Amino acid sequence: MKKAFVTGITGQDGSYLAELLLAKGYEVHGLIRRASTFNTRRIDHLYTDPHEPDKRLFLHYGDLTDGSRLVTLLAAIQPEEVYHLAAQSHVRVSFDEPEYTGDTTGMGTTRLLEAIRMIGLNCRFYQASSSEMFGASPPPQNELTPFYPRSPYGAAKVYGYWMTRNYREAYDLFAVNGILFNHESPRRGETFVTRKITRAVARIKLGLEKRVYLGNLDARRDWGYAPEYVEGMWRMLQHHQPDDYVVATGTSYSVRDFVSLAFQHAGLDWEEHVDYDQRYERPTEVDSLVGDASKAQVELGWKAEVHVPDLVRIMVDADLAALTEED
């Protein structure tokens, strides 16, 4: 049975990836942070009692800031595949916490790569790189587009990207960068703009709230559906050689388009409920991200099927259902 180690297993992508790997018969080991409250909500449905003989999901305490723990864990688990998804992943927050973002999102990648090298682990390594690395480089962006990050988060991801390439070239490690454009789902963190919008739509529809406050509505993004994107990660590690791939839908919508579609799906007029709040603006904005994923399509056979109108429906319906169930 193949063993995978997943950092960030409690996050949006980690939870979908864990589902995918378990369905494919893997034994899955996830890194979780010790917290005073439970942070495993997204993977609770996958959890089985440690006494079950056929248990295949194992969780281990650890942190990206603790390199020696990464060494001892990987030495004990000996995974064939390592998916590095953990990060301080919020762009706006990275302006408030640039040092912490550099330490976890940037240096965390080096600590993990170095742990693999130090123990001589024979594994394949996936780095969760991001379209935010392209920043101010105009669209469409592909694997050859120059990076021009516009946030501490983007800069930290550029560092992680190059460290991953460096370990591939210097130590012959099977290490890949998945340069994923934004991907969303009902499990997206509640402070990310798409989820903030769909949650607000559900709450307004059910009369629990009247208004939602947003920042820049003009930013354009290439939004895809997270469960499809984790399939792309897995395909990269099954390929016959390590390489870097853009994963995107190739379509572009503004935040305003997303807002309008979400309110419309619930039968509401967005202009009656949306207000501007300057605090949600980034000090430096990324105006337009649109990915060209043709390399992933040709070499990995990966193509996005879910586009923004369907994505909006999936997310609004899930938020409405969740609130209705609470009653």
Ligand SMILES: NC(=O)c1ccc[n+]([C@@H]2O[C@H](COP(=O)([O-])OP(=O)(O)OC[C@H]3O[C@@H](n4cnc5c(N)ncnc54)[C@H](OP(=O)(O)O)[C@@H]3O)[C@@H](O)[C@H]2O)c1
């Ligand atoms: N979603 C996107 O659109 C997108 C696009 C491109 C790249 N990415 C990158 O892909 C990865 C997954 O994204 P996501 O949307 O699933 O992010 P997410 O929901 O924010 O999940 C982040 C994960 O990282 C963990 N984490 C944060 N700091 C940590 C630390 N110091 N030590 C150990 N674990 C830590 C979190 O644990 P807790 O649950 O304890 O907070 C959580 O499991 C991230 O690296 C993100 O930057 C995401």
